[in-house]
Amino acid sequence: MSTLKGRNVLKLLDFTSEEIQYLLEEALKLKQNPLSNVLHGKTLAMIFEKSSTRTRVSFEVGMLQLGGHALALSSKELQLGRGETIADTARVLSRYVDAILLRTTDHNRVKELAEYATVPVINGLCDLYHPCQALADLLTIYELKGKFSGVKVVYVGDGNNVAHSLMVGCAKVGAHFTIAAPEGYEPNESILKQAKEIAGETGGKVELIHNPDEAVQDADIIYTDVWVSMGQEEETEARMKAFKPFQVNQSLLAKAKRDASFLHCLPAARGLEVTDEVMDGSQSAVFLQAENRLHAQKAILKEIMA
Numbered sequence: 183m184s185t186l187k188g189r190n191v192l193k194l195l196d197f198t199s200e201e202i203q204y205l206l207e208e209a210l211k212l213k214q215n216p217l218s219n220v221l222h223g224k225t226l227a228m229i230f231e232k233s234s235t236r237t238r239v240s241f242e243v244g245m246l247q248l249g250g251h252a253l254a255l256s257s258k259e260l261q262l263g264r265g266e267t268i269a270d271t272a273r274v275l276s277r278y279v280d281a282i283l284l285r286t287t288d289h290n291r292v293k294e295l296a297e298y299a300t301v302p303v304i305n306g307l308c309d310l311y312h313p314c315q316a317l318a319d320l321l322t323i324y325e326l327k328g329k330f331s332g333v334k335v336v337y338v339g340d341g342n343n344v345a346h347s348l349m350v351g352c353a354k355v356g357a358h359f360t361i362a363a364p365e366g367y368e369p370n371e372s373i374l375k376q377a378k379e380i381a382g383e384t385g386g387k388v389e390l391i392h393n394p395d396e397a398v399q400d401a402d403i404i405y406t407d408v409w410v411s412m413g414q415e416e417e418t419e420a421r422m423k424a425f426k427p428f429q430v431n432q433s434l435l436a437k438a439k440r441d442a443s444f445l446h447c448l449p450a451a452r453g454l455e456v457t458d459e460v461m462d463g464s465q466s467a468v469f470l471q472a473e474n475r476l477h478a479q480k481a482i483l484k485e486i487m488a
């Protein structure tokens with residue numbers, strides 16, 4: 183495997199199965215030995231055009247634990263918010279920092295930042311992908327189930343950024359991924375097609391269906407995300423209606439394997455896509471999953487920056 187040094191992390195589709203497995207192994211090692219100085223003197227600039235708790239804090243703490251430093255910047259405070267271009271921002275920040283993270287709307291903004299930056303760019307969530315989340319999700323699934331092959335991951339809900347990255351991630355590691363989405367809220371066709379092709383090569387399986395009860399049969403993992411993502415607030419009414427039958431509650435969870443685990447990228451809208459009973463129940467691993475953002479992202483930072 184060639185080195186990951188200098189690589190952008192825009193989407194998991196850009197990484198081979200071997201590279202993803204390597205990052206997961208590295209994450210497990212960092213979880214055992216969290217502190218080092220491998221990024222001594224290195225700085226990560228993080229630009230947030232949307233809210234964040236986990237991404238912001240885990241990257242900042244991760245940089246610190248690796249001996250480096252992170253700057254959390256809101257686009258509103260940057261000149262970016264007053265119209266300075268992404269390209270100019272990329273060229274300027276590249277002269278100060280060693281990597282740039284962007285959380286934004288359109289995937290093209292992350293691509294443009296990467297095109298003009300001379301340092302690695304990390305996608306901290308955009309409308310299409312959330313690769314850092316998916317890497318932490320894979321780490322969590324591996325810790326819970328001890329393998330990927332034959333593990334059935336069922337995502338119930340919106341075919342959104344989190345679903346796309348998880349789907350690609352599961353395909354890359356040879357897991358079985360089923361998404362149950364309402365009509366009109368299916369995942370992006372091109373990403374679904376690519377994920378199916380990858381699964382064909384890794385021994386995994388990717389499928390889309392519309393019935394949540396059917397989807398969760400034999401599930402090892404049940405995963406959901408919010409019905410209304412950041413920036414979709416105007417669609418709230420229509421989404422509430424479409425997603426109502428897709429709530430992860432105790433009755434849906436009971437249709438999965440007895441030892442199935444529940445995952446959610448968080449933040450959760452409790453009482454909507456998931457009930458308190460499931461979120462706080464014995465099968466929920468959502469806080470382990472949130473913790474794993476830190477370990478997985480440290481693996482990324484170490485490999486692309488050190």
Ligand code: CP
Pocket residue numbers: 233234235236237238307315447448449
């Ligand atoms: N899951 C996730 O990305 O959380 P934040 O929006 O809090 O960063």
Ligand code: NVA
Pocket residue numbers: 307342343344407408410411412447448449
């Ligand atoms: N799909 C959600 C994920 C938040 C971490 C959103 O984009 O708002």
